[in-house]
Amino acid sequence: MRYAETGFNLEIDLSRGNIERVATDPKDTELYLGGLGTNAKILWDRVPPEVDAFSPDNLLIFSAGLLCGTPATGCNRTIVSTMSPQTKLMAFSMMGGFWAPELKYAGYDKVILRGKSPDLVYIWIHNDQVEIRDASHLAGKGAIETAELIKQELREPKAQVAAIGLAGENRVFYASIEQGRSSASRGGIGAVMGDKKVKAIVVRGTNDINIAQPAEFIGLCNEVLEYIKYREEHPIPGVMPILAGLGSPQEMKVHDEKWHTENFMWGNSRVRRKGFWNDEIAENWKETLESARTRLISCFNCPMKCGATISMPGLPTYMMKCFTKLTYTMGAFSDLDFGLRIAQRATEYGVDGFSTPQVMAFALELYENGILTDDDFPGMPEDNEGRFYWLLDRIVRREGIGDVLADGTYWAAKAIGKGAEEYAHNTIKKHEQLPLKLSMLNPIYFLMYSTGEKINITQIEGQFPQAPFPKREQREEFVKDWIQVPDEKFKQYFLDWEPRGENSMPYYPTVPMVCDIVDWQEMMHYIDDALGQCAGLSSFPLKPPYHIHNYPKFISAGAGIDMDEDSLTQAARRYRTLVRAINIRRGMRRADEKPPADHWKKRFPELEAKLLDEYYKLKGWNKEGIPTQEALHKLGLDYVSRDFIERGILTEGEEASVPEDSEKKE
Amino acid sequence: MDTVNGEKKKKIIKTIKIDVDKCNGCRACEVICSAFHAEPKYSSNNPARSRIKVIRDPLRDIYIPVYAGEYTVAECAGRDKYIIDGKEYDECAFCRASCPSREDFKEPDSGLPLKCDMCEGEDEPLCVKWCLADALIYEEREEEVEEEETLEELEVGLESLASKYGLQELKEALARLSQQG
Numbered sequence: 001m002r003y004a005e006t007g008f009n010l011e012i013d014l015s016r017g018n019i020e021r022v023a024t025d026p027k028d029t030e031l032y033l034g035g036l037g038t039n040a041k042i043l044w045d046r047v048p049p050e051v052d053a054f055s056p057d058n059l060l061i062f063s064a065g066l067l068c069g070t071p072a073t074g075c076n077r078t079i080v081s082t083m084s085p086q087t088k089l090m091a092f093s094m095m096g097g098f099w100a101p102e103l104k105y106a107g108y109d110k111v112i113l114r115g116k117s118p119d120l121v122y123i124w125i126h127n128d129q130v131e132i133r134d135a136s137h138l139a140g141k142g143a144i145e146t147a148e149l150i151k152q153e154l155r156e157p158k159a160q161v162a163a164i165g166l167a168g169e170n171r172v173f174y175a176s177i178e179q180g181r182s183s184a185s186r187g188g189i190g191a192v193m194g195d196k197k198v199k200a201i202v203v204r205g206t207n208d209i210n211i212a213q214p215a216e217f218i219g220l221c222n223e224v225l226e227y228i229k230y231r232e233e234h235p236i237p238g239v240m241p242i243l244a245g246l247g248s249p250q251e252m253k254v255h256d257e258k259w260h261t262e263n264f265m266w267g268n269s270r271v272r273r274k275g276f277w278n279d280e281i282a283e284n285w286k287e288t289l290e291s292a293r294t295r296l297i298s299c300f301n302c303p304m305k306c307g308a309t310i311s312m313p314g315l316p317t318y319m320m321k322c323f324t325k326l327t328y329t330m331g332a333f334s335d336l337d338f339g340l341r342i343a344q345r346a347t348e349y350g351v352d353g354f355s356t357p358q359v360m361a362f363a364l365e366l367y368e369n370g371i372l373t374d375d376d377f378p379g380m381p382e383d384n385e386g387r388f389y390w391l392l393d394r395i396v397r398r399e400g401i402g403d404v405l406a407d408g409t410y411w412a413a414k415a416i417g418k419g420a421e422e423y424a425h426n427t428i429k430k431h432e433q434l435p436l437k438l439s440m441l442n443p444i445y446f447l448m449y450s451t452g453e454k455i456n457i458t459q460i461e462g463q464f465p466q467a468p469f470p471k472r473e474q475r476e477e478f479v480k481d482w483i484q485v486p487d488e489k490f491k492q493y494f495l496d497w498e499p500r501g502e503n504s505m506p507y508y509p510t511v512p513m514v515c516d517i518v519d520w521q522e523m524m525h526y527i528d529d530a531l532g533q534c535a536g537l538s539s540f541p542l543k544p545p546y547h548i549h550n551y552p553k554f555i556s557a558g559a560g561i562d563m564d565e566d567s568l569t570q571a572a573r574r575y576r577t578l579v580r581a582i583n584i585r586r587g588m589r590r591a592d593e594k595p596p597a598d599h600w601k602k603r604f605p606e607l608e609a610k611l612l613d614e615y616y617k618l619k620g621w622n623k624e625g626i627p628t629q630e631a632l633h634k635l636g637l638d639y640v641s642r643d644f645i646e647r648g649i650l651t652e653g654e655e656a657s658v659p660e661d662s663e664k665k666e
Numbered sequence: 667m668d669t670v671n672g673e674k675k676k677k678i679i680k681t682i683k684i685d686v687d688k689c690n691g692c693r694a695c696e697v698i699c700s701a702f703h704a705e706p707k708y709s710s711n712n713p714a715r716s717r718i719k720v721i722r723d724p725l726r727d728i729y730i731p732v733y734a735g736e737y738t739v740a741e742c743a744g745r746d747k748y749i750i751d752g753k754e755y756d757e758c759a760f761c762r763a764s765c766p767s768r769e770d771f772k773e774p775d776s777g778l779p780l781k782c783d784m785c786e787g788e789d790e791p792l793c794v795k796w797c798l799a800d801a802l803i804y805e806e807r808e809e810e811v812e813e814e815e816t817l818e819e820l821e822v823g824l825e826s827l828a829s830k831y832g833l834q835e836l837k838e839a840l841a842r843l844s845q846q847g
Contacts, residue, residue, distance in 0.1 A: 214708035303798035
């Protein structure tokens with residue numbers, strides 16, 4: 001018997017309309033856990049680097065995490081993996097909600113889509129019955145609207161639906177997959193779904209998920225619940241409210257947006273508005289949110305209320321979470337009322353809430369600076385808000401300038417030319433980033449931005465405080481009950497970290513310390529992504545209920561895989577390296593690993609080079625960021641070295657090879 | 667039974683108070699309920715087997731946790747709708763019966779009815795314990811009830827035999843049986 005996982009994947013060939021239920025190898029679970037880990041293995045094995053995002057040979061994998069569907073609190077993530085049209089690298093965006101557990105109860109760990117359907121379809125998975133159904137009547141429908149229509153037509157109100165909107169159908173490079181209160185938005189995975197002509201995947205399951213050691217497992221779950229209660233009652237002092245508690249940043253709950261509105265950039269990630277927040281705005285925005293927000297809501301089996309139901313007068317109801325609350329508002333220099341209104345349309349269209357407002361602000365900046373002209377914007381309204389709606393409508397339909405902008409700022413700038421590239425200034429690996437522009441280089445963040453392959457800062461940061469605490473007593477207080485550290489040395493790193501003086505940034509934490517800190521933070525995210533655990537109860541907040549000390553127990557008791565801290569660390573390293581190997585094989589090199597040039601004003605090129613060198617070394621990668629033969633061997637990834645050597649990426653003796661065009665990049 | 671017909675008796679009534687305004691729709695109650703009632707305990711889980719269900723319709727802001735009551739052989743002849751605070755509810759949303767009109771509160775494979783047992787042996791029902799949103803509150807209250815003398819199982823059986831065959835027939839049959847030893 002298989003525990004925690006079902007042991008079956010659904011393989012669907014859309015070109016031929018063939019559906020197969022395929023048993024998986026339990027050995028792969030031991031080596032790569034599940035979720036992201038086993039997705040990476042499948043993509044490595046089956047999608048060679050020549051395969052483009054929109055090739056029928058690209059796979060689109062919807063995976064539940066290893067522990068999804070078990071009683072482990074907050075373990076509900078769907079990990080969607082494919083090749084991104086925007087970055088050309090592996091995309092592994094994820095979503096919470098209810099879909100992944102439902103898939104498990106239906107009897108599957110993953111749905112693997114290949115080929116392309118000739119016509120628009122949706123996939124209906126109901127336990128053993130799996131059908132590809134016509135979706136022509138759903139063409140052009142909103143993502144949320146689609147979910148409602150399908151549930152009605154199937155008479156299955158309990159089915160869970162992951163759907164794309166118009167943006168996905170039209171292959172917008174930052175199209176999302178929407179699932180009610182959650183979405184998998186980064187990397188353009190919605191475009192790949194649209195390219196495969198799959199409007200939605202609908203799941204309903206009523207089978208059991210088995211637990212290997214029931215009493216132990218439920219004991220661990222109860223401990224987690226107790227710790228959540230404790231943390232709710234004991235927010236961390238000395239950090240801003242959104243970092244003090246658990247969960248995703250509680251954007252749907254909080255009203256005080258002084259920190260975001262005055263520290264994040266407005267427009268095309270350009271303008272910092274110090275002194276923006278005042279009583280009148282505070283009052284006004286509070287009223288907007290309170291009248292729009294019907295209820296704070298959760299994902300499957302999780303007490304955190306990170307999302308909300310939003311009903312703006314005159315608009316259909318939708319659900320929202322986290323920072324999309326402000327991205328449109330700030331992109332358009334507008335107010336919260338506008339932000340919540342346009343987000344309704346954007347959610348139905350199915351677009352990424354980070355990239356989309358920036359692309360639109362970028363277009364208007366090009367217009368203001370004469371690089372784009374009136375001819376590019378025929379009929380665009382005069383008012384600012386109107387322009388954002390106008391642009392959004394055109395992007396998702398790929399109409400006129402919208403067709404260019406639908407590829408994101410990096411590719412749009414290349415296509416537009418005339419100096420437009422200067423304006424596409426906020427990308428990493430061709431993907432739009434959070435609008436942050438800061439003063440002094442933060443070495444920890446430098447490494448995370450540079451080397452994070454999820455290409456989203458929130459998906460690598462978390463376990464180590466973002467900034468030093470001013471007083472030693474505060475730091476001592478903080479480390480007292482810091483049980484989550486993998487090693488006591490992290491406490492010392494933090495104790496000695498000062499806001500000013502010798503032990504301050506950028507030279508403290510020292511290079512080796514920074515490498516350790518980043519490695520730890522990244523590892524926790526990778527473990528979450530394989531187990532299907534939400535980062536909001538694990539890798540993202542300070543002092544979370546899940547950590548390196550209890551995770552091995554969860555895996556052992558839940559999945560029946562004998563696991564300790566070392567073997568879990570090793571497994572996480574293995575599939576993390578495999579993700580890198582996939583991207584290296586697709587041409588990613590050191591030259592690609594850098595934050596936006598203007599992310600910090602004060603830069604330290606020598607220190608930055610050293611940080612990368614040392615971090616690569618710690619990871620077992622050579623100077624180009626390529627995993628070495630020796631490191632691959634230690635992880636049991638000799639098949640990767642063999643492939644690298646065959647392709648001339650590594651030579652025997654581990655000399656790095658730089659692809660010809662790598663030097664020319666940017 | 668140690669009470670005499672018609673005497674008042676104190677009885678503990680176990681209640682789960684449901685505050686639908688606090689429900690966050692996470693279904694942790696369904697998860698832990700189905701895990702607790704698995705055989706062996708906690709060896710599996712499956713919300714479809716849960717004896718508590720969250721009736722949810724997120725876009726209409728409907729979240730009602732309902733826990734399973736008695737089995738009923740027939741569905742209601744007519745079904746009402748309730749409009750509360752502008753939201754329309756099917757009356758089944760508040761009904762605890764395991765009934766032919768819906769798939770809730772039945773074992774998914776056998777179709778046998780499920781009924782909440784308040785997690786016998788635990789301090790409180792586990793759905794309550796796992797609901798950190800406090801939408802489920804466990805309450806015990808004492809009520810004085812008029813207790814009719816309850817017949818033991820054997821007596822119930824004998825009574826029905828007596829009414830079918832007549833008391834005399836039954837007596838004779840019992841006498842024959844005891845002679846045979």
